[in-house]
Amino acid sequence: METYELNKIVNFETYPVCNMLRLLLIDKTTKRNIIWATKSYEYLGDKYSEKKHLTEEAILGIDPVDLQPRVSKSLSQQEERTRKKAEVFTPSWICNKMNNHCDAEWFGREGVFNTEIEQNWIVNPETIHFDDKHTWNKYVDSKRLEITCGEAPYIVSRYDAATGERIPIYRRIGILDRKLRVVGENTDTEVDWLKWVIRAYQSVYGYEFQGDNLLIARINLLVTFVDYMQDKWNRVPTETELKKLTNIICWNLWQMDGLTGTIPYGKLAESQYQISLFDFVIDEMKSEDMAVDCRIFNWRSKESITYNSMKRGT
Numbered sequence: 001m002e003t004y005e006l007n008k009i010v011n012f013e014t015y016p017v018c019n020m021l022r023l024l025l026i027d028k029t030t031k032r033n034i035i036w037a038t039k040s041y042e043y044l045g046d047k048y049s050e051k052k053h054l055t056e057e058a059i060l061g062i063d064p065v066d067l068q069p070r071v072s073k074s075l076s077q078q079e080e081r082t083r084k085k086a087e088v089f090t091p092s093w094i095c096n097k098m099n100n101h102c103d104a105e106w107f108g109r110e111g112v113f114n115t116e117i118e119q120n121w122i123v124n125p126e127t128i129h130f131d132d133k134h135t136w137n138k139y140v141d142s143k144r145l146e147i148t149c150g151e152a153p154y155i156v157s158r159y160d161a162a163t164g165e166r167i168p169i170y171r172r173i174g175i176l177d178r179k180l181r182v183v184g185e186n187t188d189t190e191v192d193w194l195k196w197v198i199r200a201y202q203s204v205y206g207y208e209f210q211g212d213n214l215l216i217a218r219i220n221l222l223v224t225f226v227d228y229m230q231d232k233w234n235r236v237p238t239e240t241e242l243k244k245l246t247n248i249i250c251w252n253l254w255q256m257d258g259l260t261g262t263i264p265y266g267k268l269a270e271s272q273y274q275i276s277l278f279d280f281v282i283d284e285m286k287s288e289d290m291a292v293d294c295r296i297f298n299w300r301s302k303e304s305i306t307y308n309s310m311k312r313g314t
Helices: 017-024 056-060 075-085 092-107 136-141 175-186 190-202 211-233 239-252 307-312
Strands: 114-117 120-123 144-146 204-208 253-255 295-298 303-306
Touching: 017 056, 017 211, 017 239, 092 114, 092 120, 092 175, 136 175, 136 190, 175 190, 175 204, 175 211, 190 204, 190 211, 190 239, 204 211, 204 239, 211 239, 211 253, 239 253, 239 295, 295 307, 303 307
Parallel strands: 144 204, 204 253
Antiparallel strands: 114 120, 295 303
């Protein structure tokens, strides 16, 4: 069995991140890697400039402290990113309050997963109750989107984004955390558990402009999968299981300019123009001057669509 131990909030050199790092960097729209889309690392050299792609070599070649969640960055970096990209801390208690509000709308009652007490919460220790109209399967399949997701604190809550404090599984409050709790309470075999965990991952979406944030968000979802499997079945996922979940994560958490629905800066970076006949060629790539619409995946119909077409309902 592989050793799973994270000494930092994000560790690129240990399981499961080191196993999946190459895949975690893929942009499903362009079929290239995501780009930095931030000037925070330009002092390290040309390959860290904002329009260059994140690569395994670049990531593993810098001090791991430089590529950590926002709470670990220097105050000057935090202020700069807040000023330029409106990047903010979202404490877990606020994420919890907003997710509770969404769940109250869905269930038709308050306090389903926990009860808020000022800037804290008491976990509901009872199995979550569902009725004939609001079944647990429908809850797991219900689609949720975190816009400008940053490190995805509304989707998963491995740590408090404001303090960096780790949150144990039983107290986690993310959208996906809640779905995974429900799956754990309503399945008895590994096969059924994994089937519905996959559906839970297929139901949560998020987009982010800055590449470092997006990578951390993807890692947070992947490590969350490992956490829940260890907690439920006392084992870590296989390479095949990790690859399957990573593929879903990279489709559902994508890099996008939220104002335009296109990839950052609108069109492909220069190094992206070498397109293989075997690659997925997008219609928008007919002209270098055309903006490239971001694509997402509909897991029920098994087809990719553009985010903009989804917004238009076409």
